[in-house]
Amino acid sequence: MLKIINRSIFLFLCCFFALQVNANQVKNNANILLSQETIKWQLVAIDHLSNESIEPEIFHNQLKKIKSIVIKSAKDKLIIDETHSVNLNQTPDDLSPANQRLLNNILEKLNLTYQQQDYQHYTINTLPTFYDLNQSVVVISNYLFLFTNNEIVLAFKIKQEIQHELANIESKLNLTHLPLNNRYWSSENELGVFTPINNQFNYFFKGNIEESDLMLLKIKSNKKIKLLLLFTYNENSSGNLSLISLTNDFDVIDRLEIGEIYELEDGGIITEYSIDANYLITLNQVEHRNNQSPKLLSKTYYKMNEEGRFIQVQ
Numbered sequence: 161m162l163k164i165i166n167r168s169i170f171l172f173l174c175c176f177f178a179l180q181v182n183a184n185q186v187k188n189n190a191n192i193l194l195s196q197e198t199i200k201w202q203l204v205a206i207d208h209l210s211n212e213s214i215e216p217e218i219f220h221n222q223l224k225k226i227k228s229i230v231i232k233s234a235k236d237k238l239i240i241d242e243t244h245s246v247n248l249n250q251t252p253d254d255l256s257p258a259n260q261r262l263l264n265n266i267l268e269k270l271n272l273t274y275q276q277q278d279y280q281h282y283t284i285n286t287l288p289t290f291y292d293l294n295q296s297v298v299v300i301s302n303y304l305f306l307f308t309n310n311e312i313v314l315a316f317k318i319k320q321e322i323q324h325e326l327a328n329i330e331s332k333l334n335l336t337h338l339p340l341n342n343r344y345w346s347s348e349n350e351l352g353v354f355t356p357i358n359n360q361f362n363y364f365f366k367g368n369i370e371e372s373d374l375m376l377l378k379i380k381s382n383k384k385i386k387l388l389l390l391f392t393y394n395e396n397s398s399g400n401l402s403l404i405s406l407t408n409d410f411d412v413i414d415r416l417e418i419g420e421i422y423e424l425e426d427g428g429i430i431t432e433y434s435i436d437a438n439y440l441i442t443l444n445q446v447e448h449r450n451n452q453s454p455k456l457l458s459k460t461y462y463k464m465n466e467e468g469r470f471i472q473v474q
Contacts, residue, residue, distance in 0.1 A: 193233050193248055193282060193299060201231040201304050201316035204360035206369060207266040209258060209311040222310070223369050226291055231304070231316055238297070240288060247285040248297060254281070255296055262313035263298060263305060270315060270360070274300045322364055323410040329357055330386065330410070333378040341434045344377060344389060345401045345419040353377055354391055362392075365404055366415050370395035383439075384408065385468040390415075396423065401433070403441070405468035413468035418443060426450045429457065439464040440473075 192199065206227060208219075232239040236248045255263065267273070282297040291308060298305040304316040334353045336343070344350045354375035362371050371392040379387035386406040393399055401419030406412055418433035418441065427449035434442045441462040447455040462470045 192302075193236060193238075193250075193280070193297075193304075195233075196235055198232055198234040198239075200319040201233065202319040202322045203227060203229065203231075203314060203363040204303075204317045204322070205266055205270055205315040207262060207269055207313050207315075209262060209265075219310075220369075223312070226308070226312065226314065227363060227369060229291060229314065231306070233304070238284070240290070244288055244290070246288055248282040249285060251281055251283045253279070255298070258311055259294070259296055259307045259313070262307060262311065266305070266313050266315050267300075270303075272300070272303065317360065319364075322361070325358075326361065326364075326410050329355065329376065330378060330388070333376055333388075335378050335380055336389070337380045338439075339434065339436045340379075342419075342432045344391065345399070345433070348399075351375065351391065354389075365390055365402070365412060367392065368394070371400070383464075383466070383468070385413065385464070386410075398423065403435070403470070405464065405470070407468070414470050416441065416462060416470040424449070427452075441470065 206223060208223070230241050232242075236250075238246050238248060240246065278301045280299040282299070284293065284295045284297060287293060287295060292310060294307050294309050296307050302318045302321055306314045306316070308314075333355050336353070344353070354377050357374045357376055359372050359374055361374055365374075367374075371394060373393045375391040377389040377391075379389060381387045386408065388404040388406065390402040390404050391399060392402070398421045399419070400417065400421075403416045403418050404412065405414045418431065418435075420431040422429040424447075427447070429445055429447050432444045432446055441464070443460045443462070445457040445459075447457050449455075461473045463473045465471050
């Protein structure tokens, strides 16, 4: 009987402390922008409403520019692009109808749902002139949302969580070895060794707006640098292959496009690659036209240095 009572007390205490931890986590998430700690935010998605008042090319260039935004938060401030700081006030929810549609759309795109207690609305006191941001800032759990005056929404996630997710994925990836000669690129039959990952990693890997269907493969490296092959599809459903270097803390060091296709009316220009055991990378641009022999247009060499950057060499 005494054992049963002791076990009951033990289970009660475990549940009590678990609830306390969960309560603290909710509290911390709810006040995340008021934290003294500096938090880095990683862009994970961009969405927009149709904007017929702006030329498509101009609007596309705006999207390309805004994807480079860098956001940190600390003690009721947003730090934008490392140098610009704006004050925030927590305020009742007053999203405009357009911003509410943007938020609903991107939540659906990210497959996110939330409880009302997870939702926090903030107002920027003094608007920055760059990126054409409006005053509303929304935090839902570990996501942050910014809105622009030309109906664009930017979704961010705590960068440290993205890195933890990537570390878990990287430990389970298939492994390939150098040298490599145009493998995993010229034939879709080889794509089975890649591991699909969430599109939320696209901007973490410095990707383009149109890229999707991300897949990863790990390269065995003798240096203190992590190497990944990243396969993606662009808006034309053409495949792209990139070489990614990472620190041991899963910060991106560099990215090099090593496999690309530029379509022509009667063929295409294909970038073919090779990587030797000493990390010398050769990129050949080859023109393929119907009923003609392939034509080498250019040959470029890169070397990965000790810091993990891809440096062009002669």
